[in-house]
Amino acid sequence: MENTPILRVENVSKSYNGKAVLKSVSLELNAGQHKVLIGPSGGGKSTLLHCMNYLVTPDSGRIQLDGREVNAHSRKELYAFRQQVGMIFQEFNLFDHLTALDNVAIALRKVKGQSRKEAETRAMAELERVGLADRARHYPAELSGGQKQRVSIARALAMDPKVMLLDEPTSALDPELTGEVVSVIRALARSGMTMAMATHQMEFARALADEILFMQGGEIIERGSPAELLAPGAATRTADFCRRLAEMGGD
Amino acid sequence: METLDFLFGRVMPALNEGVVVSIQLIVPSALLGVFFGIVIGTLRVYGTFGLDTAANAYAALFRGTPLVVQLLFLYYGLPNIGIYLEPYGAAVIGFALCSAAYHSEYIRGGLLATRRGQLLASQALGFSTWQSMLSIIVPQAVRRALPGCGNEIIYLIKYSSLAYIVTCMELTGQGKMIATQTFRFSEVFLAVGAYYLLIVTVATFLLRKLEDRLRIPGFGHA
Amino acid sequence: MQHTLDVLIEAVPFLVGGVGTTLLIVIGGMLLGLVLGVPLAVGQVYGNAVTRRAAGLYVWFFRGIPILVLLFLFYYGLFHLIGLNLGAVAAAILVLGMTSAAYQSQIFRGSILSLSQGQFRAASALGMSNAQAIATIILPQALRLSLPGWSNEYSIMLKDSALVFVLGATEIMARTHFVASREYQHMPLYITAALLYFLLTWAGVRSLRTFERKVAIRGYGRT
Ligand SMILES: Nc1ncnc2c1ncn2[C@@H]1O[C@H](COP(=O)(O)OP(=O)(O)O)[C@@H](O)[C@H]1O
Ligand SMILES: [Mg+2]
Numbered sequence: 243m244e245n246t247p248i249l250r251v252e253n254v255s256k257s258y259n260g261k262a263v264l265k266s267v268s269l270e271l272n273a274g275q276h277k278v279l280i281g282p283s284g285g286g287k288s289t290l291l292h293c294m295n296y297l298v299t300p301d302s303g304r305i306q307l308d309g310r311e312v313n314a315h316s317r318k319e320l321y322a323f324r325q326q327v328g329m330i331f332q333e334f335n336l337f338d339h340l341t342a343l344d345n346v347a348i349a350l351r352k353v354k355g356q357s358r359k360e361a362e363t364r365a366m367a368e369l370e371r372v373g374l375a376d377r378a379r380h381y382p383a384e385l386s387g388g389q390k391q392r393v394s395i396a397r398a399l400a401m402d403p404k405v406m407l408l409d410e411p412t413s414a415l416d417p418e419l420t421g422e423v424v425s426v427i428r429a430l431a432r433s434g435m436t437m438a439m440a441t442h443q444m445e446f447a448r449a450l451a452d453e454i455l456f457m458q459g460g461e462i463i464e465r466g467s468p469a470e471l472l473a474p475g476a477a478t479r480t481a482d483f484c485r486r487l488a489e490m491g492g493d
Numbered sequence: 494m495e496t497l498d499f500l501f502g503r504v505m506p507a508l509n510e511g512v513v514v515s516i517q518l519i520v521p522s523a524l525l526g527v528f529f530g531i532v533i534g535t536l537r538v539y540g541t542f543g544l545d546t547a548a549n550a551y552a553a554l555f556r557g558t559p560l561v562v563q564l565l566f567l568y569y570g571l572p573n574i575g576i577y578l579e580p581y582g583a584a585v586i587g588f589a590l591c592s593a594a595y596h597s598e599y600i601r602g603g604l605l606a607t608r609r610g611q612l613l614a615s616q617a618l619g620f621s622t623w624q625s626m627l628s629i630i631v632p633q634a635v636r637r638a639l640p641g642c643g644n645e646i647i648y649l650i651k652y653s654s655l656a657y658i659v660t661c662m663e664l665t666g667q668g669k670m671i672a673t674q675t676f677r678f679s680e681v682f683l684a685v686g687a688y689y690l691l692i693v694t695v696a697t698f699l700l701r702k703l704e705d706r707l708r709i710p711g712f713g714h715a
Numbered sequence: 716m717q718h719t720l721d722v723l724i725e726a727v728p729f730l731v732g733g734v735g736t737t738l739l740i741v742i743g744g745m746l747l748g749l750v751l752g753v754p755l756a757v758g759q760v761y762g763n764a765v766t767r768r769a770a771g772l773y774v775w776f777f778r779g780i781p782i783l784v785l786l787f788l789f790y791y792g793l794f795h796l797i798g799l800n801l802g803a804v805a806a807a808i809l810v811l812g813m814t815s816a817a818y819q820s821q822i823f824r825g826s827i828l829s830l831s832q833g834q835f836r837a838a839s840a841l842g843m844s845n846a847q848a849i850a851t852i853i854l855p856q857a858l859r860l861s862l863p864g865w866s867n868e869y870s871i872m873l874k875d876s877a878l879v880f881v882l883g884a885t886e887i888m889a890r891t892h893f894v895a896s897r898e899y900q901h902m903p904l905y906i907t908a909a910l911l912y913f914l915l916t917w918a919g920v921r922s923l924r925t926f927e928r929k930v931a932i933r934g935y936g937r938t
Pocket of ligand 2: 287288289410
């Protein structure tokens, strides 16, 4: 039992209009593990993460949560699966017509069937956890990018997910706002949450990752610990990619 | 069988006669409407000496009151002050005046969306105000206004049915006459509806073709 | 002149008495259009090939035929055919409502499509069913964005309601026509009716704008 991964992706493939975007990708996330996807834009990171939440249905391959395969044809199973897999989007996707509090509470009420009071209490606790209790009554348009992303993290956490998927959570933010989001994610990692995250922030990746997966052309072409892949002078694609990111003035 | 005989023998000949009148109503009204619409729309944006106010009031008046009231006013109201219009004349004048008000709204929008820089640039090249209007501003504004104006022409096609109310025997009038004589409202008005659907569908297709022909790459998507 | 004034003094209350019927027809028609228009829009955006096609056909039919023809077709024809014997006002509400549904569905459809796909995705990611996502996330936003279009639709329907006099409903227009013909005072009476419609357009558009402000969300809207 110990060794069943929480989320297991096996030979997942996906193409759009005949163009292969994911080519038989496999990976496993064990309890408490943090894996980071890096690689050039268009490499398939977002598509992979979306498949892992069944927001995009793979053409072939298997996805198992806690050792159970999801039957993608059963809507009920699909909805139940997604509840247990939290998703953070690059562009936040807060519900624009709802306050921060309602953004967090809405799925608790509609999906989990909690009472309004129950849901709001929980939502408030999650907002506190990301340091936004004082912004509960604000609408998305009244929040900064960093605050929006923290609300979206609170929204995902409120569903008690077994695993969190984060798709470039800081890429849409002004540089001075990434810090607040990074520290929330770090705290989440320390608390033992299982995570898979795509990012271009190498420092962040290095500090967080148990394993780095380098994706390009729809394949994972390198994988290993940060120490292996990013050792000084390492002749890996990952190290090469990072040097080029650094040259372009990245962090 | 009997229904078919009725449709082909009785209904269609009458409706064919009616559709000719309808088209005779629609085409001049549409042309006059677009023309006056451009004039009024331009006055609303660039008019001076109170002409802009007058043009705005005109548009508000005709857009704020029902077309039936306007038609009845022209046909039954004007005789009160000694002006008598034929049904056909009253209908065409009413349609043209009313749809000019709606067209002016789209022309106005198109003009306002055409950036001020365009006027400055043409004046910098030595165009007179009139020249810049005619060769630079209006061609852009008309393209921007085209979808809205096209829509308005579709509306005009349908509202041309109101000519029946001022006793002009077009498509709807012919239909009403046969239906009343034979008490077969469903068949007759389904047939009338089919005629309008045909005209509207063809007109929509032609207007889309026109839009495609006038399309300039990258223009209007900003 | 004196006669005209006398006629008007007597006629104005009579015409104003038709405002209730006119508003009943317009409000009833708008609400029916809303109730039918929302599923039509949802069917066009989220439906399968069959619902898309069916909704598209409905819209094509009601947008391609003049109101006047639809009024005659349903009131004297189809409603009788299916054994529905309605008064002129009820029939008018049904016909204007069904027609408005076609137009309203296009307004709602545009609003739904203007929302970012991320809204639906985020709802799905939380485990919401498609129906829940549409009901709690998409429609509350789309309907707010539709309010300006809805206000436009109101002023169109108000004007269309003036056609209902051909069925004999005693709304503003029918009353106007009646007095005008009896007294042979068409011009002053049509001007009065025009004013009345003008006022109703203005009042309705204003109330809808107030409503729009009331349900507005801080910082949210078309930018
Ligand atoms: N819905 C879609 N339709 C067509 N092509 C898509 C779609 N989503 C992604 N792609 C393509 O798949 C490739 C991988 O995209 P993505 O997963 O977003 O990469 P990354 O997140 O690594 O930048 C890109 O070439 C992109 O254009
Ligand atoms: Mg991506």
